[in-house]
Amino acid sequence: MSLENNINNFNEIVSETNAKLVAVSKTKPEALIQEAYDLGVRVFGENKAQELARKHENLPKDIEWHMIGHLQSNKVKYIAPFVSLIHAVDSLKLLKEINKQALKQSRTINCLLQIYIADEETKFGLSPEELQPLIQSEELKILENIKIVGLMGMATNTSNLDKIRLEFRSLKQLFDKLAASDLPTNVIMQELSMGMSGDYQIAIEEGSTLIRVGSAIFGERNYTT
Secondary structure, eight states: OHHHHHHHHHHHHHHHHSSEEEETTOOOOHHHHHHHHHHHHEEESOOOHHHHHHHHHHSOTTTEEEEEOOOGGHHHHHHHHOOOOOEEOOHHHHHHHHHHHHHHOOOOOOEEEEESSSSOTTOHHHHHHHHHHHHHHHHTTTTEEEEEEEEEEOOSSSOOHHHHHHHHHHHHHHHHHHHHHHHOOTTTEEEEEEEOTTTEEEEEEEEEEEESSSHHHOSSOOOOO
């Protein structure tokens, strides 16, 4: 299918749900991102800070850029001036650095806490047991230039759809539990980022509000930047 058909297909899918589409443009050339933009896409996700900064510089300024990959503290400065949402925050140390760089830019940066739900050692994230102490810590409460707006998770890379569903369901249950609790002023449970090209349908069924879709829109990686 063509890029236009793929985008129209996902627009139809998300229009019937509470989910929003993040078009994962990592490794894709700026010309292709511009083509998707011209077809109406406004939210793009990247996984490397410096590549994201370069694309932001060269592409339309009303694009909403999401950082969806593992972010090192020393890379935050490249995206702090403009990034709309950082999906994969997995430590207080990283939150402090995001807050520091956001303060320099006189802005507040929205973040999602990444929760480890997969049965894979290669995945990053906080354990569910680590989440509540972090959210209620005094160190987090004083960070005035970040706002935690939800959670993010990646399911196990498996063909077992029941396993994927259970992992997404466990994250939604954690999200709902937090949403019903007494949270600090800089924490709100608003977004739940889960689901990629291979499992977005299950993610939507289990309550995702942000699906991160790359290959199902742009095709498999066959471009260079």
